[in-house]
Amino acid sequence: MSILVVGSIAYDSVETPFGKREDALGGSTLYFSSAASLFAPVHVVGVVGDDFREEDITFLKERRVNFDGMSKVPGKTFRWGGRYHQNMNIRDTLFTHLNVFEDFDPVLPEHYRKLDYLFLANIHPALQLKVLDQMEKPRAVLLDTMNFWISGAREALDEVIRKTDILIINDEELAEYTGTDNLLDGLKYLRDRGPSTIVIKRGMYGALLYNNDSFFFAPAYPLPRVYDPTGAGDTFAGGFIGYLAEQNTLDDATLRKAVIYGSTTASFTVEDFSMDRLKKVGRREVDERWHHFKDMMRF
């Protein structure tokens, strides 16, 4: 089955304790696609400026990523700059230049409207609703991290969440959105307002799947070195949703395997800057690491 993703396309300037990159390929949509396309065809909705280098996405086109929904308009592509601390869980945003992304108005090509899996990356909920309105009847709507919109656009966010089947967030967002620090109370609050399945991303502590009152826990992969954490969340979503779309099944057993695929693709992302590691990885290597996860959880 095919996936539709809507979100940002960007050039990132990133500094970590292990190096520095200027104007490297970034944005939630492309990170997501680089992981999800290892499993299933992906269709992109986004906007870039006329400075966008088409050759940067050749590796994605070769992996069944369709860019018919990416519009190129006069102006500059979205740019983000950030610096990670020695403790890479902490980062400072140095600049955010929305550029052409500021007037982004997602319009879906006709052949996108019938797609089965819709991934709404972290953009304004009003834009997400516009995308939802254009879709015919997706099998699953998946919504990612929404930090800015909890206080900034609560009403529209509530409406998106009502239409969401699977929500991917972190502990802080869960507490802020639901108004409770208690994990179980927060999960139940959300479940009563839309998504029957919730995935909590916990960075170096892994991820938690809550599905119809059952729990599943996945660790993060212990890596010798994390070079650049940018895109880890989006590529977690990519591996997770990619596997669901490939299997075209949403039962508990498949969801659990999908979470481990999400942790697997995210672990490759952080092994190099930008999408450099994901460009090189193939399905066989992903499956090998997936089996390492199995070993780390068996008892």
Next chain:
Amino acid sequence: MSILVVGSIAYDSVETPFGKREDALGGSTLYFSSAASLFAPVHVVGVVGDDFREEDITFLKERRVNFDGMSKVPGKTFRWGGRYHQNMNIRDTLFTHLNVFEDFDPVLPEHYRKLDYLFLANIHPALQLKVLDQMEKPRAVLLDTMNFWISGAREALDEVIRKTDILIINDEELAEYTGTDNLLDGLKYLRDRGPSTIVIKRGMYGALLYNNDSFFFAPAYPLPRVYDPTGAGDTFAGGFIGYLAEQNTLDDATLRKAVIYGSTTASFTVEDFSMDRLKKVGRREVDERWHHFKDMMRF
């Protein structure tokens, strides 16, 4: 097989968002014993004042906990007071009155010296070395959390760690002791200096077992309500070591099961104040929850 534990015996005054207790039974030794005694006989080395209420430990004596090594001396029992925040990962120490614990000089009764499993709870490394010197040939030496001593008594701590087989710590201690934020580098640094097995306690994020270069991850049990986190770490150690002593095996498969037993006993601890929940729990209930853990990790 039998366990020897040395550490504090205290009366705690604790305040959490769910209530308040004054002079409730506490201290690493008793928390540890209340969990470990569900699996194997425990022998306690510690000191109390003449205000200590013998009836407080009746439930432990009924569970094969031997107190021949607990001396009662003139003065007051160690007292600790703490207050937990709404986010219960954060607590303020309100007071620490060492009282008779200040002059604690551990002397092992003759029949303690041949015991097989030695648990060194969080006390000054110089006292831990005194205990080690009195032991004949323990099968396994286990050392817990050592936060204060990393800068305060580094040399003695280094010596204890050289003699330790299994080290139980948290991420902050790992980083501080090893001088690196990198998990793998930190684990290898420690392994090269003593313990072949390291368990990292991560509170609500579970625990990680590092054993001869293999990893195992265990989640924390998702509870509807955490009433009082005091003693969670000591009862994690209790369930973990209790199971190892019961099985009298230290292979990787047993260590993994033991970590889950540690998470299980810790999850009961926090369901009520002091040792009130652990007093009531039996092995069957522990095993039931242990199997829930298995379900939460199966894929």
